[in-house]
Amino acid sequence: MAITNTPQAIRGTQDIFGADAEAFAFVVETFERVRKLYRFRRAEMPVFEKTEVFARSIGETTDVVSKEMYSFEDRGGESLTLRPEFTAGIARAYLTNGWQQHAPLKLATHGPLFRYERPQKGRYRQFHQLDAEIIGAAEPQADVELLALADQLLKELGVADGVTLQLNTLGDADSRETWRAALVGYFRDVQSQLSEDSQERLEKNPLRILDSKDPRDRKFVADAPQIDDFLSSEAQDFFEAVTAGLDAAGVAYERNKALVRGLDYYRHTAFEFVTDRLGAQGTVLGGGRYDGLMESLGGPATPAVGWAAGIERLAMLVGERGDDRLELAIAAEHDQRIPEAIVLATQFRRAGFKVEIFISGSARKRYDKARRAEPAVLISLDLREGVRAHGLNLLDQHFERAGEAQAIFDSCQ
Template sequence: MSKSLQAIRGMNDILPEQTPLWRYFEGTVARLLDNYGYRQIRMPIVEFTELFKRSIGEVTDIVEKEMYTFDDRNGDSLTLRPEGTAACVRAVLEHGITGGGQVQKLWYVGPMFRHERPQKGRYRQFHQIGLEVFNLEGPDIDAELIVMTWRLWGELGLRDAVKLELNSLGTSESRGRYREALVEFLSAHLDKLDEDSQRRLKTNPLRVLDTKNAETQAVLVDAPKMADYLDDESRAHFEGLKARLDAVGIPYVINPKLVRGLDYYSKTVFEWVTDKLGAQGTVCAGGRYDGLVEQMGGKPTPGVGFAMGIERLVLMLEALDKVPEELSRQVDVYLCAFGEAAELAALSLSERIRDQLPNLRLQINAGAGSFKSQFKKADKSGALYALILGDDELAQQVVGFKPLRGQGEQQSIAWDALAAHLATCVVQG
C-alpha cells in the first residue's frame, strides 16, 4: 500500500478549532500597530539566498545549518525566508521608500522557515509578526517598540508571565574591541569550552555568550563585559532607553550575555522571555541594526525592529487560560427552516438581518433535514439561539425564537422586529 500523505515534520496544519485564537491574536496586534501609526507591508516568502548571507551573516547557525535553500529552474539559488528583517530591508531599498531620510514604520505577518529540531513552540514553518522602523536613530523609538509590546501584553493578560531583558552591543567599532578581548580571554580557557563554543570562537565569538553549556557558562562568569567596552554614544543611547522605560514604569533586567543570533544587530537588543513554555522561553525579540541598510547596498540608514512568535504566544494564551470565552462560540444564531417555501424565505430573511446587524454571526441551515436533525446541528454549532421558520411561521410572518444555552421559553418574533430583538439578546447573551 502507498504511504499515506502527511504534512512535513515541523510544518503544521492550523485547524478550524485553532484559527479563532490566531485571528484574535493577530487582530489585537494589528489594531495596536494601527493605533501607533504603523503600516503593513507584505513581502515574498522566497528570496535570493545571497540576501540572507549578506544580512544575517554566513557564519551564523541560521545560514550554516537551518535555511531551506534550493536552485530553481534558472539555476538561481533561492531560500525560504528564515526571518523578516532582511526581506523588509530589501523591499524598502528596491522601492526607494526610505530615501531622503523618509521615516518608515512598517509591520508584516507571515510564515518563516528554519530546519530546526521541532519541539513545543518551535517549528520548521513558524509564523511571526515583525515590525521595522527606518530613519529614526534615537532611543525614543527603541522605547516605543518596547512600550507597544508592554501594552500588548496588558491587552492579552500576559504581563505577569513575561520579563524584559536588555543589553547594548554598541557600535561595530566598540563591538570589535570587545570581540578581541573576549577571544583573548576564551582562548586562555579553550580546554574548558564545549565543542560548539570552540567552533564559534573562530567564527562568531559573541555567540559563545549565548551557550547553554554549564561548564562554558562557568568560564564566562569572569569574562570581559560588553558594558566596559561601549563607546560614549552607545552608552548615552542605552541610558536614554532605560530612562524612558523607567518613566513609563516598565520593569527590565540587564542581561550582559544577550547578543541575539543575527550579525546585523548594534546598540539596543532586547528579548521578552517567559518561563511558562519550558526551555524555549523567548516570545518577542529585536533590536537596532543601524548598519544593515548600508551593508545591503543602501545609504546609511538607522533601523530598529522586533519579531514575535505567534505559535508561542498562542500557546501562552492557552496555558494561562487567557483565551476570551467568546472565541469558543463561532455562531450566535442558527436559523432552521422546514420546507422549500420556508427555505426561500429564510434565505431572504437572513440576508436582511445581516444588512441590519453586520457583526452578527448567523448561520442558516443547509441540507434540509427533520426538525430533530436541524436542532441537533443548531446545538452542535454552539449558537446561543435558534430561529425556527416553518409553514405556520411563514403564514404569520413571524419566526420562532428559542434560547439554546440558558433559561427562557420559545417565543414568536415578527420579521420586522427580529433584528432589534437579536441585537438586544445577543449582546446580553
C-alpha cells in the same frame, strides 16, 4: 491511520484550525490595531528574494545560510530563497524603492517565514511572525518607541504576566569588537574546561558562550568580561537614554548582560521578551538595533532598529479562544420548510446577525443539533400532520438583540 495514498503535509508545517486559528487571528488583529496607535505603516513584501539578499544580510559564513534556508533555483538558474526573516527583505525594499524619502520610516508587517529546522515546541519550518521596524532613525528614542509598542502589544494580548523584557547593549562597533576580543582571551585560558560545544563556539561565535546552557560553561560565564567595561562614552550615553526612555514610558525591563546577537551588524540595543511557559523556546519577541545592515546590502549607512515576534508562540500564550458566539440557530424540522429557513437566514444575516441553519441530516434531530450549538435564539420551523408550526425560543435572556430578532422573525411569517 488508513492514509496510504494521501500525500502528507511537509514536516514542520501546520494546519491551524478552530480555537488555535482564532488565537492566531486574535494575535494578528491585536497587532494591527496597536501598531496603528504608534503610526507604524503597513508594508507587504515578497515571501522570496534572491538568495543574495539573505546571504549578505545574515553572513555567508554561518551555517544558518548553508543549512537552514529554503533555497532553490528558478528556471533562469537564479538562486532564490524563501524568506527566513523579515529584516533583510525590508532593508532591500527600502533601498530599491527609494524609501529613504520617508525616513525615519516606521514599518509593520506580518506573515510566513521559512527555516529548515528540526521542529519542536514553538518551532516550525513554516512559521509566522509579526514585525516592526524603524529605519533611518539613529536616536535612542526610536528604540524606546519600538519597545513601548512591543510592551503594549503583549499587555493587550493579555500575555504580559510571566513575560519579562530582557535588555542589553552591544555597544557601538568599536566597543563590541574590544569586548569580543576580551571574551575570546578570557575563555581561551579555560578552553579545555569548557563544553565541547563551547570550545567550538570559541572559534565560530564566542559571544554565544555567554548563553550556553551547559553547567561546565556557566561557572566561567559568571566572571567573564562584561560589555559595560568596554562601552565608549557615546555607547554608554545611548544605552542610558534608552533605559531612561523606557522608565518614562513605564516599560519594565531586566538587564541581561549575557544577551547577545551573533551578527556583526547589530549595534547598541538588543532585547528579548522571554517567558518560562514555552519550554526551550521561551523568546516570544526579540530584536535590536542593526545600524550596520544597510551597508552590507550595498546601501548607504542607515541606522535602524526592529523586532519580530512569533505568532504561534504568542497564540499559545493567549490560550483558548472560542469561535464567535452563535446568535441565531434556525432548524427546519421538515424538508418542506427548508426554503423558508434559507429566506430567514438571509434576512437575519443582512441585518448583521450571526446565523447558522440546520437543514441537513435527520429532520427530527435538527432541533437537537441546533440546540447543542448553543445559540442565543433558536428558531424552529416544522410541519406536523400538514400543519405549519414554528416558534422563536430565546435561550439567552440577556441577548441584547432579542427584540430585533423577534421583529424580523414576525415580519417573515
